[in-house]
Amino acid sequence: MRMDRLQQPSERAAAVVAIECVAGSSKAEEWGGDMLQTGDVVEEIKIGGSAAVHSPFKGGKSGVQKLLHSAFKRGDTSIEVRVRRCGGEAAELQACIVPHGPAGRRQYVLRSIRDPNYAVGFVDRMESECIALQGSRSSRVVCALSTAKLQDGYVSYNWEKKMKEALPVPNSSCFLSMLILPKALDPIGSRYNSLEDTLARVNAWLFSSQSSGVPIEFMNVQTEALLTKISGETASATVNSGSLSDLSNLANASLYGFEDYHGVDIGVVKAVRLWYTPTAGELAVDIRLQEGDTKLGFSISRTEEGFIFISSVDETDNEAASTRAGLRDLFRQAESSSKRLVISRVSNEKVLPWMVSSAGDIRCFDTISLSQKLSLHRHALKLIRIHVLMWEQSSSSELTEYNATATLSFPLLASTPDTSKIGLEMDTASAGDVSFRFNELTLSNSWL
Incomplete structure (x- = not known):
């Protein structure tokens, strides 16, 4: 019991508020020594014209977030942070306080004034963890690599202007195509020739066009699914096919089916789309x-x-x-x-x-x-x-x-x-x- 009481103060003394990088620099300076790095121990925080707050910080990360929230609420977003690293090296960051939605309400990060793409947050860590992270430059890079994520976004685009000015024919594509449906074997369209037969038709049409002097060249060919209703024997044969042999034959089938939530048998007809292009535009x-x-x-x-x-x-x-x-x-x-x-x-x-x-x-x-x-x-x-x-x-x-x-x-x-x-x-x-x-x-x- 006494040993536990002796260990608790030492554990609390080893807990520090450390830096965590949440957005990388766009200037490739993140690992150059001037920027704060994951594992740096926070020594001092100075918000606007207020007095500096030194470590240890009451409440750890939560206490720092309260300070940031209060400052942001009153419109005081300018902040300076000083950190230390193993070996006594120090570094500073001038930044502004910004909300960090992904972390939850009343959570904030610091965005660098020098590089708005670079942002850091605060985290509770044991000092021994920070020392391990600061041990070598490579270990810090590995740590950052393990947490780095690519961000997506949206960019506006003037489609009307581009379609008018960039295309040879304004507002019209230069892509040419031909859709060939499979040959129906009965008047009601319940059975069709195979996909291979449709591809042969595509090939014949293209070669015949070229032979007649039409200046076009092959670009690509793809199958295109068209939905249709099926019933009777066709539905039984297509919807209920589930054996491995049936699945292996599906690649060359022009019609296969499934049953929707309302019990209607839906057929999928595989047409073929031929993409071609003028020989010289x-x-x-x-x-x-x-x-x-x-x-x-x-x-x-x-x-x-x-x-x-x-x-x-x-x-x-x-x-x-x-x-x-x-x-x-x-x-x-x-x-x-x-x-x-x-x-x-x-x-x-x-x-x-x-x-x-x-x-x-x-x-x-x-x-x-x-x-x-x-x-x-x-x-x-x-x-x-x-x-x-x-x-x-x-x-x-x-x-x-x-x-x-x-x-x-x-x-x-x-x-x-x-x-x-x-x-x-x-x-x-x-x-x-x-x-x-x-x-x-x-x-x-x-x-x-």
Whole structure:
């Protein structure tokens, strides 16, 4: 009993208030000797113009926190702290008192005036622990490393400005993709071909597009989950599959299911999204219309894969809007490179194919409605901006020429007897100032 009473005063004498780093320095000075370090023993605290308070501190860490709370409450947040280290070395910190929410109410830390990123707090420790922490620089670094945490945060970003100024086409992405649904094996869509079959369709579409002269390159492919309701035998086969053999086959399945909280059988159809990119980007061509333009000077068609392209240009009229805009030169370059001059955007709106249905049909844009819209632009004398997919990088002089002469107009021409060498679906517009009539033709170009 007497021995216990003798040990208690010595234990209390060994308890000190020490420094604990809670936020590291941004100036790489934390371990240079000038900054306070974890394990430093607090000797003196001086808040504002008040008298300095020396160790030992009544109540330890709790007593120091009360002092900080009182000072913060009265608006006196300037503080100086002096510490000692083993060997008699001393250090000081000039800081301000700030609340420390993660530690709880009425808890405060000191944020350095020299470096606002650096903050320290107070902790009760045995002096022997502090000596051990101060024993070597490496031990202090190891201690700090064990408690260091990366902090996250938020930064404001001017999305509207960036989307307008940073993108080649304002407010529109340059990412091109095609969603291919798996082939349905029955009218109600309860069974589908395998994922491998869908991937083969993706591959065939891409290779066929490239073979027809569409200047695109493969980027990536991924599966995409689409939810659907299932019932009957399909639900039993998909929802109740739980064996290891069933799970191993799931990777190549196009349909699998589960039961939700309401007992409804939900099916997940695995479609495939193909990401692709123009071989050499997109080029904008501005078509500026003038009084007296009676035609735009080129015809449009559509490939089997759903791409709209310029199939011919007026070679006889040097004053045609398409010629003024440099579209005829682009068309000649595409022909010499065995490429299609594919239209990717009209008035910054994408006009590329975007989906293949479960029946195998390609969702794409209609050339008849596009011809009509362009002709209405001509009558209204409204500028038309189209983008075309490029097959090679244009030189700076070419880009300057297109930008300077970008005055492309689409005059209506009579249909020519030119025939397509590839099975293409085309539209034709009648010439003149009379009302338009559009007919779906199989083997003739659509002149504008």
